[in-house]
Amino acid sequence: GVLYSEIWNGIGGSTVQDLLNHPKFKEGNPDSTAYLPGAESPMDIGENFGRRIFGKLVPPESGEYHFWVYSDDECVVRINVSGENPENAREILRRATFGTKAWSEKNRSRPVTLSQGKRYYFEILHKEGTGSDFCAVGWTLPSGRLERPIPGKHFRAPNHETSTTFSELRESMRAEIVKVAQELKKGDGDAAETAMSETLASLAETALSYENRFRATFEMYAENLASSSD
Ligand SMILES: [Ca+2]
Known part of the structure; x- marks a missing residue:
């Protein structure tokens, strides 16, 4: 599977809120789109842009998951813990600006209970001001196994693309x-x-x-x- 990535250029600021507030993002038409093979962005692609990476997450086990994130600048991870509808997604993890490209327990979520084989809406909102830019999300499975970043095999692309x-x-x-x-x-x-x-x-x-x-x-x-x- 793959995730779908959208980018809006020409938006200043270092916080995800700068993206959410911007009219270009609200209008919805991204400047560019791409498919990604896992929950990780390409690195150092530009300045003053915002990004949304999304897909449907299909957990391979039932139980408590912990999510991990690293990013530069800010990054927010949102999941609908009850199903596929994007509107019910809630924030489970936020990495504030200017991180390093390394996993850290400081940037790990509280437990999130998910069921094997069920489809959950999953998105990463990412905002870059200037300098280096990247973001990635990993997880600890209920069995204790680590997958960082989460590979594409656990995702289904959004509905509108499957047609x-x-x-x-x-x-x-x-x-x-x-x-x-x-x-x-x-x-x-x-x-x-x-x-x-x-x-x-x-x-x-x-x-x-x-x-x-x-x-x-x-x-x-x-x-x-x-x-x-x-
Ligand atoms: Ca940066």
Whole structure:
């Protein structure tokens, strides 16, 4: 499984509240999105942005879990302890600004009781001001085993993404690539060559960005098959 990540750029401040208060976040349209293979962000991607990473957490055991977090700047972990609805999520853990990239018992949650195989809404809200940026969430399972960060195998991507079919994805990729290719213009001289190489680089990036989306769509397809054969 995977988690879904959204980023809003151009938002100052170091606290999650700065993100929650901002009109761009309230409007909901992120500047970029991505799938993540576990409960961990990429590192040092920019300045003055806010991030939400979310998915459905499916615990492999029943009992008391302890969650761990590290981040820079601030990070809040929220879970709906009774099910999948995002609106009932509550804060279980907060790491204040400027942490180090290391797990510490100071940044561990109180026990959270979860049931094996049940789906729980899970999200990480992260705010970066300036300097280094990262966040990750791990857990101690009821058996005492540590998984830090929590791997993607315990997550299901959000509902709205599971409806994407391969043909929709292929059509969207085709449209985006045609759009970039149409910017290719013939011309002479260094300026035309520079423009050509920039357009080709952009084309390559567009194509590569689809790798993760195809992989995530395949994983969700496989998960749906697996769960329907129970
Ligand atoms: Ca920072």
